[in-house]
Amino acid sequence: MTSIELKHVTNYILKDVNLKINSGELMVILGPNGAGKTTLLNVIAGLTKYKGTVLFDEKPVDRVPPHLRNIGYVPQSLALFPHMTVYDNVAYGLKVRGKPKSDIEKTVKEIMGLLGIWSLRDNYPMKLSGGEQQKVAIARALAIKPRILLLDEPFNNLQMNTRKSLRLELKKIQRLFKVTTIFVTHDINEAEELGDKIAVLDKGRILGVGIYTEVLPVISSTICKLNILKGRIVRIINSGLAEVVCDRIRLIVPFDSGLYEHPPIVTVTVSPDKILLYRVEPRVKTNTFKGVIKRIETGTYNEVIVDIRGAELTIHVDLEVFSHLNLKVGDEVYVKVPIRHIRISVPNNK
Amino acid sequence: MIINLKSLIVILLFLLLWEIIGRLNFVPSYLFPPFSIVLFTLTNMMLSEQFLEAYLITLRRVIIGFTLGAAFGITCGIFLSYSKTLRESFYPLFSFLAVIPVIALLPLLMVWIGLNELLPIIMVFLCSSIPVVFNTLSGARSINPELVKIARTLGASDIKIIYTIILPLSLPSILSALKIEAAMAWKTCFVTEMLALSSGLGYYMLIAESTLRVDILLASIIVLSVSCYIFYLVFEYIESNVLRRWGYNSK
Numbered sequence: 001m002t003s004i005e006l007k008h009v010t011n012y013i014l015k016d017v018n019l020k021i022n023s024g025e026l027m028v029i030l031g032p033n034g035a036g037k038t039t040l041l042n043v044i045a046g047l048t049k050y051k052g053t054v055l056f057d058e059k060p061v062d063r064v065p066p067h068l069r070n071i072g073y074v075p076q077s078l079a080l081f082p083h084m085t086v087y088d089n090v091a092y093g094l095k096v097r098g099k100p101k102s103d104i105e106k107t108v109k110e111i112m113g114l115l116g117i118w119s120l121r122d123n124y125p126m127k128l129s130g131g132e133q134q135k136v137a138i139a140r141a142l143a144i145k146p147r148i149l150l151l152d153e154p155f156n157n158l159q160m161n162t163r164k165s166l167r168l169e170l171k172k173i174q175r176l177f178k179v180t181t182i183f184v185t186h187d188i189n190e191a192e193e194l195g196d197k198i199a200v201l202d203k204g205r206i207l208g209v210g211i212y213t214e215v216l217p218v219i220s221s222t223i224c225k226l227n228i229l230k231g232r233i234v235r236i237i238n239s240g241l242a243e244v245v246c247d248r249i250r251l252i253v254p255f256d257s258g259l260y261e262h263p264p265i266v267t268v269t270v271s272p273d274k275i276l277l278y279r280v281e282p283r284v285k286t287n288t289f290k291g292v293i294k295r296i297e298t299g300t301y302n303e304v305i306v307d308i309r310g311a312e313l314t315i316h317v318d319l320e321v322f323s324h325l326n327l328k329v330g331d332e333v334y335v336k337v338p339i340r341h342i343r344i345s346v347p348n349n350k
Numbered sequence: 351m352i353i354n355l356k357s358l359i360v361i362l363l364f365l366l367l368w369e370i371i372g373r374l375n376f377v378p379s380y381l382f383p384p385f386s387i388v389l390f391t392l393t394n395m396m397l398s399e400q401f402l403e404a405y406l407i408t409l410r411r412v413i414i415g416f417t418l419g420a421a422f423g424i425t426c427g428i429f430l431s432y433s434k435t436l437r438e439s440f441y442p443l444f445s446f447l448a449v450i451p452v453i454a455l456l457p458l459l460m461v462w463i464g465l466n467e468l469l470p471i472i473m474v475f476l477c478s479s480i481p482v483v484f485n486t487l488s489g490a491r492s493i494n495p496e497l498v499k500i501a502r503t504l505g506a507s508d509i510k511i512i513y514t515i516i517l518p519l520s521l522p523s524i525l526s527a528l529k530i531e532a533a534m535a536w537k538t539c540f541v542t543e544m545l546a547l548s549s550g551l552g553y554y555m556l557i558a559e560s561t562l563r564v565d566i567l568l569a570s571i572i573v574l575s576v577s578c579y580i581f582y583l584v585f586e587y588i589e590s591n592v593l594r595r596w597g598y599n600s601k
Contacts, residue, residue, distance in 0.1 A: 045503050066502045073503045079496035083518045083596050093504035096514065124596050144504060 002056050002147035002180050004044065009052035013039045015204040017052070021197075026174050026181045028195030030188065030215075032223055036204040037184040038076065041150045044182065045071050056147065069148075072141030072179070076152045078133055080125035086112075086136050087121040093144035111139045114173065131162045138170070142177060149174070149181040155190070167193055188219060192345065213267045213347045225303075227275070227313050229268040244268060244344070248309040252287055253342045267345045273316040274341035277304065278334040279325055287337040293329050306335050313337075383565040392569040404554040405573065408539055411467075411550065415474025416535040420528055423479040427486025428512060428520070437487075444483055452477040452538055460546050470542045470550070477538040478531045482524065489523025490516050525589040532581035540574060 001023035009017040013036040021027045029037050042048040046066040053060050061069060081089050088095075090112055094104040112118040115135045125133055134154055141149060151170075155163045171194060174181050183194055191198050192212045199209045200218045208218035220226040231246035233255070242255035246268055253268060282288055291308035301316040304327060313335060317327070327333070365385050372384025379387070395401040430437045430444075452473060463469050493516060501511050543552025551570060558566035 045499075047499050047503070066499075067505045067507060069503070070505075071503050073500060075496050075500060077494065077496050079494060079500045081497060081501075081515065083521075092501070092506075092514070096501075096504065096506040096510045126596065140500075140504070 001178055003058070004148060004180060004182075005055040005058070006040075006043070007053040007055070009040075009043055009050050009054065011039065011043070011048065011050040013204045014043065014050065017201075017204070017206055019199055019206055019209065021180060021182065023057075023180050024178050026171070026183060026194060026196045028191040028198045029182060029184045029201050030186065030191040030195075030198050030219065030223065031184075031201035032186055034203075035201045037186075037201055038152055039204075040201065041073070041152055041182065041184060044148065045069065045073050045150060070144065070146050072144060072146035072149045074134075074137045074141050074149075074151045074154045076154070076156060078137040078154070080133060080136055080140075082125055084124075085121065086117065086123050086125065086128070089125065089136055090139045090143050092140060097144070107143055107145075108139075111143050114176070115139050115169070130158050131166060134158065134166060135169075138173070142173070142179070146179060149177075149179045151181065151183045153185055154183075155185075163190070170194070186223070188223065189343075192343075211347065213345050216267060216269065216345075225272050225314055225316075227270045227272060229270075229311065231266055231268050233266060241339070247311040249289060249311050251337065251342065252339055253344050254339055255344065265347070267347070269343045269345070270313075270337055270341060272303070272314045273301070273318075274338060275313060275315045276336040276338065277306075277315055277317055277321070277325065277327075278336065281334050282336055287339060287342075289335050289337075291333060291335055293327060293331045293333060296327060296329060306333060308335065380562065381564055383568065388565050388568045388572070391563075391565040392572060395566065395569055395573075401554060404549065404551050407549050408536075408543065408551040409577075411470040412474055412535050412539050415471040415539065416478050416532060418471070419475040419478030419535070420482050420531070422475070423482025423527075424486050424517075424520075424524055426479070426483045427524075428490060428516060430483070430487050431490030431516065431520075432508070432512065444480065448480045448484065453541055456542060456545060465546055469546060470539050473538050473542045474535045478535050481531055481534075482527045485523050485527030486520055489520035492523070493519045521592055522589060525585050525592070529582055529585035529589065532585060533578035536574060536578045536581065 003023040004019075004021040006017050006019045017040065019027075029040060031037050039048060043050045044054060046061070046064060046069050054062060056069075081092065084092065087108060091104050091108045094107060099107075109118060112121065115138065117132060117135045117139060120128060120132060120136070125136065128136065137154065138151075155166055158166070167190065170183075183190075185191055185194075195212065197209060198212055198215050200207045200215050200222060202222045207222055208215045216226065216228050220228055229246035229249070229251075231244040231251070233242050234245050234250075235243040236255065237243060237252070240254060240256065241252055244251045244253050244266060251268060253266075276282075281290075289308045291306040291313070293304060294307040294312065295303075295305040297303040297305075302319060302322040304315045304317055304322075306313050306315060315335065317325070369385045372379060372382055372387070376382075383391075426440075426444075430440060455476065456473065459469060459472060463472060497515055497519070498511055501515050506514065539550070540552045543550035544556055545552075547553055551574065555567055555570045558570065
């Protein structure tokens with residue numbers, strides 16, 4: 001286990017980055033495209049130039065070349081060696097270190113077994129599915145028993161359900177290997193689900209570090225606009241639903257009571273493009289509120305800010321609906337928050 | 351290359367036409383022998399010691415010159431791809447050398463080297479090495495740089511990266527250069543022998559010409575083209591096998 005610390009790291013994209021990652025932690029770097037996420041990983045791996053200091057276990061490693069840093073790196077393109085079988089890909093790091101053949105076989109078999117890809121050992125990477133390729137890349141990075149594991153949006157090109165199962169598997173393996181991990185993504189859900197902590201990076205600067213609920217305001221102001229409401233659970237309806245009071249709004253939210261034992265204050269987030277807007281009251285009245293349009297901002301989105309008994313909700317209305325409804329400031333509207341698009345987070349629940 | 355029914359018919363018609371024109375005696379048959387006679391001469395040639403000796407001499411020169419040229423070309427190409435400084439310093443020189451027709455160097459090399467066994471080997475070496483340098487370079491440069499980065503983080507040193515990643519992945523483009531240059535090597539050797547030497551297949555043809563043996567000339571041309579083609583096929587076979595093994599569609 002290794003702790004990582006970056007002090008005043010600056011280069012062509014990063015601007016005075018300071019970041020500390022405790023040993024064994026899974027840190028998610030969340031940021032939009034072009035924020036400098038990959039560059040940050042390259043700095044840690046020693047693959048790009050920078051000013052400042054990188055410390056592993058409090059020792060500076062700025063002069064240590066990449067091949068001696070002992071880092072497992074899974075790049076966005078995966079970069080599997082196309083001319084080697086899956087086995088040779090995973091064994092590569094051990095082979096170039098000149099480990100004895102029997103040791104190599106033992107380690108490779110163990111890791112590939114853990115990831116459930118041992119049966120693919122004689123295939124070439126081009127013949128594998130996306131999910132299988134991901135696993136090979138992760139196995140290759142883990143085979144050298146790295147001090148640090150760096151993952152650069154590894155699940156980007158996969159389907160939703162594959163992503164989900166790989167995320168769980170990654171988390172399990174990270175715990176098992178107790179390896180300090182940095183996971184780069186632009187997906188908020190991925191960040192919440194995986195990260196012990198999240199660092200929000202934009203335009204080369206770290207804007208906030210902390211657990212999900214702590215960095216939510218930063219995420220909302222930089223990466224994507226979110227409606228964030230603080231609330232309190234007043235009633236658990238059944239195993240899947242609960243009633244939450246946020247200010248003067250009562251919301252029915254999805255709630256898995258198995259995950260949270262004594263739910264304290266919860267944070268409710270809803271993406272503005274998932275909220276529905278009506279002129280007339282809809283027939284199904286769950287999570288439907290009457291409000292007054294306070295502001296309308298046209299831009300990339302048609303952003304409508306609705307005041308509901310003192311609470312403000314931001315809604316992105318698509319162009320067609322927007323022109324059809326002919327919305328004006330001061331209009332009375334009905335707002336519906338679909339249950340399945342509500343996310344609730346409990347602080348310190350990790 | 352695939353020989354199918356259509357192409358076979360075209361070849362047979364061509365040979366038939368050759369045979370008929372030869373038999374019609376428009377021109378004396380010693381100037382335009384029909385195919386059957388050339389075929390007969392070819393079989394006799396194959397059994398004659400004189401021809402076999404000449405052929406083996408040429409074959410040896412081609413193989414030595416070509417192997418050395420290819421090895422030099424691949425090594426140079428890899429080094430140029432690996433170091434930006436080397437590439438920027440040597441690339442213009444290589445580009446300049448590449449456009450010189452090797453045959454134009456023959457008189458010069460005849461003066462410098464003399465009329466000995468080294469001359470055809472150097473000629474073949476020159477004509478094979480330069481194009482291989484370029485193809486190796488472009489093959490190595492087209493490798494996803496992430497592969498090299500990853501190999502480095504996995505603990506590979508520069509030399510290990512060269513022979514575990516760069517060299518094997520440049521192979522397809524190296525092979526496609528070798529495929530074309532193998533035929534070129536035969537041609538260059540042949541011309542050198544005709545113009546400067548008194549041994550080998552080129553010289554053998556020169557003698558046939560001086561004795562007006564058009565059938566031997568035609569038979570030698572067949573031997574030459576078949577030899578070129580076999581070299582080509584060998585490299586094509588290796589190329590498509592390598593690619594198929596890695597899961598690319600070779601065609």
